[in-house]
Amino acid sequence: MRIALIQLAYGDEESLEARTERIAELVGAQRGHDLVVLPELWAPGGFSYRDWEQRAQDTTGAVARALADAARAAGVFLHGGSIVERPASGEKGPEGKSLWNTSIVLDAGGAQVATYRKIHRFGFAGGEPKLMEAGESLAFADIPDGAGGSVHAGLSTCYDLRFPELYRAQVDQGATMFVIPAAWPMARVEHWSLLLRARAIEDQCFVVACNTAGTHARTPMGGHSAVIAPTGEVLAEAGDGEQVLSVEIDPAEVPAYRSAFPVLDDRRLGL
Numbered sequence: 001m002r003i004a005l006i007q008l009a010y011g012d013e014e015s016l017e018a019r020t021e022r023i024a025e026l027v028g029a030q031r032g033h034d035l036v037v038l039p040e041l042w043a044p045g046g047f048s049y050r051d052w053e054q055r056a057q058d059t060t061g062a063v064a065r066a067l068a069d070a071a072r073a074a075g076v077f078l079h080g081g082s083i084v085e086r087p088a089s090g091e092k093g094p095e096g097k098s099l100w101n102t103s104i105v106l107d108a109g110g111a112q113v114a115t116y117r118k119i120h121r122f123g124f125a126g127g128e129p130k131l132m133e134a135g136e137s138l139a140f141a142d143i144p145d146g147a148g149g150s151v152h153a154g155l156s157t158c159y160d161l162r163f164p165e166l167y168r169a170q171v172d173q174g175a176t177m178f179v180i181p182a183a184w185p186m187a188r189v190e191h192w193s194l195l196l197r198a199r200a201i202e203d204q205c206f207v208v209a210c211n212t213a214g215t216h217a218r219t220p221m222g223g224h225s226a227v228i229a230p231t232g233e234v235l236a237e238a239g240d241g242e243q244v245l246s247v248e249i250d251p252a253e254v255p256a257y258r259s260a261f262p263v264l265d266d267r268r269l270g271l
């Protein structure tokens with residue numbers, strides 16, 4: 001199974017339209033991969049809180065349509081990162097807000113096969129909790145593995161990575177891969193790298209994690225996107241700047257490793 005992570009770098013000067021065109025070109029260049037992954041909130045800007053209201057879109061809006069066109073043109077299954085979602089239906093969440101941090105996943109024909117609303121909002125009293133609602137449901141995507149089968153992947157976003165119980169819940173529902181788009185800052189990039197490996201090791205899953213690069217909203221992003229095997233081996237890791245990471249994995253490694261080293265069987269549930 002061939003996977004490409006597009007670790008996009010952007011700054012405040014680039015318009016949403018220009019960035020969307022650039023993403024379409026980058027996705028177009030990944031033909032031949034089974035899965036392409038983009039970072040969290042690459043269009044509205046991960047930390048560009050002041051722009052979110054104005055850049056919010058429905059999951060059928062201009063960014064989603066551009067992602068669908070890009071997936072179809074390249075013939076790749078695409079995790080399109082996330083958007084600031086404002087549902088066209090006028091839906092509001094329990095806190096009365098109408099924005100969510102929502103990931104969009106498309107098949108190689110451009111059809112939307114999954115969406116995921118970020119469950120753990122980052123920013124404590126400011127940032128996401130102030131502006132957005134929290135997602136309430138686990139989400140998964142069945143990603144073709146290039147050999148006639150598929151991989152059951154759990155979806156999560158950035159700050160979710162700090163909450164291991166989310167990933168255990170995904171494992172309990174059959175996940176063998178975690179796909180994690182992010183806009184994780186440079187200031188805590190060591191947490192990012194360590195937690196990615198921890199999630200892979202403790203859950204014996206592949207971790208496919210695509211971060212942001214560059215500096216926007218005065219926040220340097222951490223890069224260091226990575227693909228990690230269920231053993232914890234780092235199969236590929238990006239540097240700090242814009243970079244496309246291309247890696248081949250063998251999905252059969254998960255059942256093989258889980259049966260050779262069956263740690264998950266020793267869980268003590270209910271204590």
Ligand SMILES: O=C(O)CCC(=O)C(=O)O
Pocket residue numbers: 046121122157158159160162183184185188191
């Ligand atoms: O947890 C962190 O340190 C960063 C999380 C974050 O930037 C996010 O969720 O957008």
